[in-house]
Amino acid sequence: xxxxxxxxxxxxxxxxxxxxxxxxxxxxxxxxxxxxxxxxxxxxxxxxxxxxxxxxxxxxxxxxxxxxxxxxxxxxxxxxxxxxxxxxxxxxxxxxxxxxxxxxxxxxxxxxxxx
Amino acid sequence: xxxxxxxxxxxxxxxxxxxxxxxxxxxxxxxxxxxxxxxxxxxxxxxxxxxxxxxxxxxxxxxxxxxxxxxxxxxxxxxxxxxxxxxxxxxxxxxxxxxxxxxxxxxxxxxx
Numbered sequence: 001x002x003x004x005x006x007x008x009x010x011x012x013x014x015x016x017x018x019x020x021x022x023x024x025x026x027x028x029x030x031x032x033x034x035x036x037x038x039x040x041x042x043x044x045x046x047x048x049x050x051x052x053x054x055x056x057x058x059x060x061x062x063x064x065x066x067x068x069x070x071x072x073x074x075x076x077x078x079x080x081x082x083x084x085x086x087x088x089x090x091x092x093x094x095x096x097x098x099x100x101x102x103x104x105x106x107x108x109x110x111x112x113x114x115x
Numbered sequence: 116x117x118x119x120x121x122x123x124x125x126x127x128x129x130x131x132x133x134x135x136x137x138x139x140x141x142x143x144x145x146x147x148x149x150x151x152x153x154x155x156x157x158x159x160x161x162x163x164x165x166x167x168x169x170x171x172x173x174x175x176x177x178x179x180x181x182x183x184x185x186x187x188x189x190x191x192x193x194x195x196x197x198x199x200x201x202x203x204x205x206x207x208x209x210x211x212x213x214x215x216x217x218x219x220x221x222x223x224x225x226x227x
């Protein structure tokens with residue numbers, strides 16, 4: 001079974017500071033991992049995905065994430081926060097090519113950027 | 116050129132009514148999904164359809180029924196609506212093998 005844990009339901013950073021959003025996963029098969037962003041009253045937008053290629057994945061808007069199998073982690077980072085980054089961020093896992101394509105989401109982390 | 120669209124965006128209805136939410140994707144994807152997002156923002160898969168066949172059906176009450184007239188559409192029918200059905204419902208689509216899902220803008224359902 002797949003599951004995701006996001007540590008910290010709320011994260012606040014100053015504009016220009018490092019953004020670090022934590023995600024740990026559990027999967028019985030090699031996982032596919034995703035980060036999605038949700039702006040207020042909008043749908044989910046894919047930031048980046050890991051599908052067993054390079055462990056460091058670069059996404060849109062300057063975000064990146066590193067897959068660490070030994071730590072079962074897929075933390076999301078951005079070197080310098082921008083006001084427009086304020087949103088809800090969701091980590092998700094699927095079974096990928098070895099099984100059904102269902103996404104299992106974490107509970108989300110709300111990012112606040114302080115000017 | 117919306118990739119995944121849903122109608123309506125907002126739906127307010129009374130308990131006991133039957134309602135439908137429509138979803139369309141113009142991406143040529145093979146698989147479509149319905150997710151429910153509760154008041155705490157938790158997202159949970161409800162259904163997925165692959166080439167017009169239901170392939171996953173989570174523990175969802177049988178009052179909810181997905182209907183796919185063709186590969187580009189997956190509608191959600193809800194019978195005998197209950198207060199607990201109030202949530203935001205998201206449609207999504209993907210190519211079967213990549214896992215990358217594209218989401219619609221959501222339908223906020225309020226049951227009074």
